[in-house]
Amino acid sequence: MEDNESSIARWISILYRYGQSYISREFESYNIGSGQYIFLLTLYKKDGISQENISEHLKIDKATTAKALKRLEEEGYITRHTDLLDKRAYKVYVSRKALAIKPAFIKTIKKWNTILSAGFSVEEKAAVVKQLKKMAQNAFEHGRFKAG
């Protein structure tokens, strides 16, 4: 059996949780939890996206998405409006409060990337990104095949 130390999935999972833990600490003063920042990050790029599309885009189930967005709304970082064309759908927008913290937010994510790749040469870093992308493509293709 493949030993545990060489399991890619295990290291991905560990790195993800370290990241969540780092971001939670950094964003504590903003009242943004580790489960919420990824939604805000998505909304910075796709302002006005529907709640359902966020869920699909992030591969996070609808209930978890709804809960995270509700928290962000309560904290004043986003607003949700009924879609004019589909009354059951929500469109989600970032608030001025969210835009005000955007630079600090992006800086924190960038800092985390720098921490992760400490001691890597430019070439090594590029190789890591290339391999991670390739694995994401593999994961995507597998999911598509299953669905189709």
Next chain:
Amino acid sequence: MEDNESSIARWISILYRYGQSYISREFESYNIGSGQYIFLLTLYKKDGISQENISEHLKIDKATTAKALKRLEEEGYITRHTDLLDKRAYKVYVSRKALAIKPAFIKTIKKWNTILSAGFSVEEKAAVVKQLKKMAQNAFEHGRFKAG
């Protein structure tokens, strides 16, 4: 600014969520959710560990840990007993039901690793694992420095 496509943290996050989505589908019939399997996996290796140590080991907060373990207990996969030396602490054990699905469980994780590394040579796969480990070490060192 570092562009989004070359953000290591972003790809880690995407790969993690693809993994969660895959494992949820595979374990649906066992009633084990994507938030619970990581706890079961830890308990297979560290049977009898305390609830607090699981939380520390996985870098997952106490409330989330308690909730996931409660679900696993309700499904009959684990049992929790008060520590004889510390009445406020729980020790957690896997059940026979959990041991019965262990081979299928390990096989699924292994299959996911195979999916992720499709098209990688043995050397490429070893390089990925080495780099992921190095990043985890960087993340760990950073956390230790902050705490100390």
